[in-house]
Amino acid sequence: MEAKQFDAIVVGAGFAGLYMLHKLRERGLNVRVIEAADGVGGTWYWSRYPGARCDSDSIYYNFTFSEDLYKKWRWKERYAAQPEILEYLNFVADELELRPDIQFETYVKKATFNEDTKLWEIETDTDELFVAKYFISGVGCLSTTNIPPFEGVESFKGEKYHTGRWPHEKVDFTGKRVVVIGNGSSGVQAMPLIAKEAKELTLLMRTPHYVAEARNHPLTKEQQDEAISKYDEIRDSFFTTPGGIRMFTTGKSATEFTPQEQKETLEYVWKTGGLALGSVYPDVSVNKDTNAVVSQFVRDKIDEIVKNESTAKALHPNYYITTKRLIIGTNYYEMFNQDNVNLVSLKDNPIVRIVENGVELQNGTIECDVIVFATGYDSMTGSILRMDIRGREGQPLKEKWEDGKGVKTYLGLSVQNFPNFFMITGPQSPSVLTNMPSSIEQHVDWIDRCIEYLEENNIQTIEAQEESEKEWAKQCDDIANQTLFPYTNSWYTGANLDGTKRSGFVIFVGGLDNYRKICDQVADDNYNGFTLTRAEVLN
Known part of the structure; x- marks a missing residue:
């Protein structure tokens, strides 16, 4: 099949995917968002059950990157209901004219890093092949449903x-x-x-x-x-x-x-x-x-x-x-x-x-x-692992995170052996312990800044270093172990899934404010803890 070429492929058209598309498009990149639903909204497209609402005060449950966008919208209730949140995300998509770059009703079946071309090859259930330098997951922490395997x-x-x-x-x-x-x-x-x-x-x-x-x-x-x-x-x-x-x-x-x-x-x-x-x-x-x-x-x-x-x-x-x-x-x-x-x-x-x-x-x-x-979600990693993501030497991400090794990321943003793959609010970031739009804006801004650095410095690939992953996992565990969180089995650790072994704590509990400072310092230090490879070395 003939491949469709893009600078970046983003998966998901919820808060994360919409903002990521906007930022990278502003940077002049050719971006395609792939979305399984027939409309924008992400989790808020699917979760239409009676009483569905956000649990942050609605005045915080929106983007703040644009004062103009913020002031054009008025929330009707203290806690916005699902229809209003979906209406808001459609408003954002229209205001920023994002729809032309979103492909709806399409699932990512497989994404493979090609070591020869240094590009990601993304296969979909529509029998299409997309090729891009950057592969970005905006699928969220709570989007893959979990029904326990009840007999009958x-x-x-x-x-x-x-x-x-x-x-x-x-x-x-x-x-x-x-x-x-x-x-x-x-x-x-x-x-x-x-x-x-x-x-x-x-x-x-x-x-x-x-x-x-x-x-x-x-x-x-x-x-x-x-x-x-x-x-x-x-x-x-x-x-x-x-x-x-x-x-x-x-x-x-x-x-x-x-x-x-x-x-x-x-x-x-x-x-x-x-x-x-x-x-x-x-x-x-x-x-x-x-x-x-x-x-x-x-x-x-x-x-x-x-x-x-x-x-x-x-x-x-x-x-x-x-x-x-x-x-x-x-x-x-x-x-x-x-x-x-x-x-x-x-x-x-x-x-x-x-x-x-x-x-x-x-x-x-x-x-x-x-x-x-009402049995919840395969949280934190489920939506990412549902895509068959394969890094260097065809290593499946699922395999890297299994076999008793636990989830390993650097900053919850990047994974060693998976170059140019970024996760928005991925495991080992503050994510679900925060107001999600706040975490999403922070992550997208960091990824956008990183890509700007890569493009301006002719860098072909970036990926987490193995030692950085180990240190970050230890830091996440060490902070969590100073709290009461580890005393309880919960979906924060995947313990809501029957038969799932509890691994290390997959959320950074040190606060979004502290996390932001850590991420900004890494960027200020020219992406310390990452391996960067210049394009000319590969030619």
Whole structure:
């Protein structure tokens, strides 16, 4: 087949792919974005389940690289819903005239680095071959759905859905018996709305989670105007805060306050809503005493809200708060007071198999008309590894990251033996512990600066050095080991996937602000830790 030549191929047309396309096109490069969906949006194209919302305040959940772009858009709610976020990303694509350089309804099947030409060869499911100097993944951390390998899934004769691949049309639950498997963020957001329609809703829960109230509300014109006027402050937060977003904090450990002061502060945070339970005390993720205060506060709230004592106790999380994703929802705990809502703990009564008319548990079968899999994603590496990416000597990336070796990257951006391959918010970067647009802007800006350096200095290839990968993995682990994160199995470590061995910590937990400084210093030092090969040496 005849190859189509580009300077760069970018995979994914969500926040990451759109901004990467814009930056490289501004640099004068010939870029093609390859996107599986028939429209832009990335995760927000697919995740159309009831109640789907961002968990960052919407005024931060956008690009800040362009003041003009920022001020042309107004968010309608404190936490934007999926349709509005998708509308925003379409607005960006139109404003920046990005669509002509995006190829929709196309999957990357395989990407191979050709050592003779020093170019990437990308094969698609449309039987096309693309050749490019740079191969950039913008597929995201949470885009490959995970359905545990339950026996008999195909035998179920009712309707079944995954929250991460929801139909475009409304699903009608009226009068139906619904089983929801999983209670992560998507399940927590969807269930209260499903329960309003369903005849009966049964949650099959493996692990109870900490859920804070969103306190979502429409934004008034005055609030919208205020957000627009704070452009400089919001952009500054992308650069100078650990999470890329300003959050309420006392600035002190919980241990510095009396029990009454702790209660008053946490009540304020609870009533205000949002993710501030994770920031109210800056040491909540490192100090067991502080963590115990915040964790117990939420458990006490559950006891206040949920009327049935045994149900309330079953909903008590028993891990350190923030070491799994802190979830925000609306009327989640209140939902369990409805007569049509049931809770089953899978630790007490595990799933045996899916059957024609429902879900067979160890202690009986729950009959249902609909199964909703809110079972999350093959997070952090799943979407990257779904593409068959092969570096020098045909080495598969999947093989490099397996065999007990664990994920190895440099800065979460580059991989040794995979020249000119960049990952936007890849594993071992701050990624999902931040406001994602903040991390995406930082990564794209760094990659763009790197490519500028390569082009101006006639450099053919750049790749991480093996020693740099080892040092970076150790640094990620060392920082994580100073926190409470390693005490908990979570999708941060891939432990949500059945049969998956827990590897090193695949997120940089030292904060986006510190991470940015590290990345900028590497660039200032002419990409110390990378191997750069000049083009003339190869000719």
